[in-house]
Amino acid sequence: xxxxxxxxxxxxxxxxxxxxxxxxxxxxxxxxxxxxxxxxxxxxxxxxxxxxxxxxxxxxxxxxxxxxxxxxxxxxxxxxxxxxxxxxxxxxxxxxxxxxxxxxxxxxxxxxxxxxxxxxxxxxxxxxxxxxxxxxxxxxxxxxxxxxxxxxxxxxxxxxxxxxxxxxxxxxxxxxxxxxxxxxxxxxxxxxxxxxxxxxxxxxxxxxxxxxxxx
Amino acid sequence: xxxxxxxxxxxxxxxxxxxxxxxxxxxxxxxxxxxxxxxxxxxxxxxxxxxxxxxxxxxxxxxxxxxxxxxxxxxxxxxxxxxxxxxxxxxxxxxxxxxxxxxxxxxxxxxxxxxxxxxxxxxxxxxxxxxxxxxxxxxxxxxxxxxxxxxxxxxxxxxxxxxxxxxxxxxxxxxxxxxxxxxxxxxxxxxxxxxxxxxxxxxxxxxxxxxxxxx
DNA sequence: CGTGGTGTTGATTACTTTCAAGATGTGTGG
DNA sequence: CCACACATCTTGAAAGTAATCAACACCACG
Numbered sequence: 346x347x348x349x350x351x352x353x354x355x356x357x358x359x360x361x362x363x364x365x366x367x368x369x370x371x372x373x374x375x376x377x378x379x380x381x382x383x384x385x386x387x388x389x390x391x392x393x394x395x396x397x398x399x400x401x402x403x404x405x406x407x408x409x410x411x412x413x414x415x416x417x418x419x420x421x422x423x424x425x426x427x428x429x430x431x432x433x434x435x436x437x438x439x440x441x442x443x444x445x446x447x448x449x450x451x452x453x454x455x456x457x458x459x460x461x462x463x464x465x466x467x468x469x470x471x472x473x474x475x476x477x478x479x480x481x482x483x484x485x486x487x488x489x490x491x492x493x494x495x496x497x498x499x500x501x502x503x504x505x506x507x508x509x510x511x512x513x514x515x516x517x518x519x520x521x522x523x524x525x526x527x528x529x530x531x532x533x534x535x536x537x538x539x540x541x542x543x544x545x546x547x548x549x550x551x552x553x554x555x556x557x558x559x560x
Numbered sequence: 561x562x563x564x565x566x567x568x569x570x571x572x573x574x575x576x577x578x579x580x581x582x583x584x585x586x587x588x589x590x591x592x593x594x595x596x597x598x599x600x601x602x603x604x605x606x607x608x609x610x611x612x613x614x615x616x617x618x619x620x621x622x623x624x625x626x627x628x629x630x631x632x633x634x635x636x637x638x639x640x641x642x643x644x645x646x647x648x649x650x651x652x653x654x655x656x657x658x659x660x661x662x663x664x665x666x667x668x669x670x671x672x673x674x675x676x677x678x679x680x681x682x683x684x685x686x687x688x689x690x691x692x693x694x695x696x697x698x699x700x701x702x703x704x705x706x707x708x709x710x711x712x713x714x715x716x717x718x719x720x721x722x723x724x725x726x727x728x729x730x731x732x733x734x735x736x737x738x739x740x741x742x743x744x745x746x747x748x749x750x751x752x753x754x755x756x757x758x759x760x761x762x763x764x765x766x767x768x769x770x771x772x773x774x775x
Numbered sequence: 776c777g778t779g780g781t782g783t784t785g786a787t788t789a790c791t792t793t794c795a796a797g798a799t800g801t802g803t804g805g
Numbered sequence: 806c807c808a809c810a811c812a813t814c815t816t817g818a819a820a821g822t823a824a825t826c827a828a829c830a831c832c833a834c835g
Contacts, residue, residue, distance in 0.1 A: 408689070410697060414697040414698075416697045430682065430686070431679065431682035431685070459678040462674075469685050477633045480695035480735065482630070482631045484822075511782090512782060517696075518696075523781085527782060531784080543832095726812095727814065728814095739792075742814060745815090746816085
């Protein structure tokens, strides 16, 4: 893991916090690690043992196949916590999507964190299982709709939704190619369900319609 | 949840136990609940609060879309534990696949089980995330290969693998139709990778080849 | 104002699903 | 123990959805 600098970054206000900030004890004294866009936070196979809380920016968690195919299993936005593992090894990669600030909590060996970690693990498990339904049984438009609904909810349910990640990231999260993602965005736009304010932010015009599409 | 009888079932030896029995404290005095094939153990939306340990048989955990599409997120075999949830409500359905014996542990309110539950939750999370890679990025033959490798490992890595579930269940786990599952089995058979001893048990002839296919 | 990276759109291909018969297996009753 | 009947599974042909291949457009950056 390569943090590019610590503690000296101007800390943006957390006004853009999600509506369900995770309640992991902040220990606000932890220094802030800064990762520029694309920087690796940890790698599969690396020794685990820390928790990471996103302060600002966004993180992708993913796995690779031997031939380079990638599956992003989760995105983490401001306020969310990640990095806990079933054993002492990381089973996934974690990368900053954009310039991202992360508080790193090293878990002292011998300290039992299960009481704090269990709710996070269970929530993550439910989310992963729900995403299985999306990948296993939903078509392209349903997948994108489900993704947009989820992003909207995590950003407080506002009409305008920021997508900090590229089309490639979205595709690798939804099990689609970038072309298919792009075409679905176009279709939703043509149907008047969403508007593209710019590449990385959309407005949900017909919230109800989008929700129905995602089932 | 409808248990059909308790405690009076002849308990089969657990010789067919997986190679990694889960270490949830057995409290062996718990009566055994019996569920015939297809019986519901709990339903989505029901109040949660118990843990379930499979004694014999097999269980499917799944979710439904409004139009009936089903995604099985996990199978649980003898020795495995399921039923823990992020909140007080079940987010999934659990059904016995075959005649199944389950020990039910009601978690007394106020008792903190996090220390016991966290490892199970984390293991489940890792498994679910790995399955995301299969559903999101692998084709039909790779999915079936990954499934067979997983089933083989959970049954001790023997050549012969029992598949307690139907093709429909396998399809709903792998995000495929029964026809595609069947065709892939046929292809693997023709390639000499597996042999079908009968519909519900296969022999892995070329273990290496199967492992490579699953990546 | 170029230039490289990212995103969109179009045409074609490939894989899986769907629809449709058959075949095989299992369980039951005679 | 056998025969029938319903379930499940397999196989084939056609259709549909997403992937791939290929240009082109757009945007951010130097």
